Amino acid sequence: MLVEDDFPLCGEWGWRGIVDVMRVLEDNRTPSASMGRWGGFVGTGGSGLIIHRSVLPILTHVLRIHASLNSPLPPGIPRRPPDIIIQDCLLGVDPLCPAYKILTSSSKGCSSSLVITSRLVMDHVGSDKSTAAGRVYSPEKWRCGWRHPFHGRQEVVVVPV
Numbered sequence: 001m002l003v004e005d006d007f008p009l010c011g012e013w014g015w016r017g018i019v020d021v022m023r024v025l026e027d028n029r030t031p032s033a034s035m036g037r038w039g040g041f042v043g044t045g046g047s048g049l050i051i052h053r054s055v056l057p058i059l060t061h062v063l064r065i066h067a068s069l070n071s072p073l074p075p076g077i078p079r080r081p082p083d084i085i086i087q088d089c090l091l092g093v094d095p096l097c098p099a100y101k102i103l104t105s106s107s108k109g110c111s112s113s114l115v116i117t118s119r120l121v122m123d124h125v126g127s128d129k130s131t132a133a134g135r136v137y138s139p140e141k142w143r144c145g146w147r148h149p150f151h152g153r154q155e156v157v158v159v160p161v
Contacts, residue, residue, distance in 0.1 A: 046083030
């Protein structure tokens with residue numbers, strides 16, 4: 001799990017949220033599956049990202065491609081900050097990362113590669129800062145209890161907190 005130093009956990013209920021996300025991730029894992037859900041996301045930015053070891057080699061390669069000045073990025077793929085690259089890869093929407101598809105009655109045939117908490121379970125002390133150029137947030141934004149920014153996306157499974 002990636003955690004930045006300005007993202008403290010939101011108390012006991014925050015810890016329960018992380019445990020519940022981990023439970024969903026592990027409940028879906030079977031020995032015969034080559035890939036399962038790749039991760040969880042309980043914070044915002046680059047913090048609170050839970051990454052399964054099976055996707056680390058892919059993610060490492062994708063991050064190196066984006067970091068290289070002579071990058072072999074295909075045309076039309078913009079350079080992005082590392083936290084956005086990791087999020088996109090775990091969501092299965094980065095064209096350089098394989099998309100995970102699961103067909104179940106609960107997902108209605110949609111892709112669901114990432115497990116999130118319904119609300120942020122990590123506070124962000126530096127909440128007015130962003131890795132995105134020119135983006136500035138209110139200091140009250142992205143704090144404990146805020147609705148997770150990915151809540152409502154088809155690519156995620158939501159764990160209520």
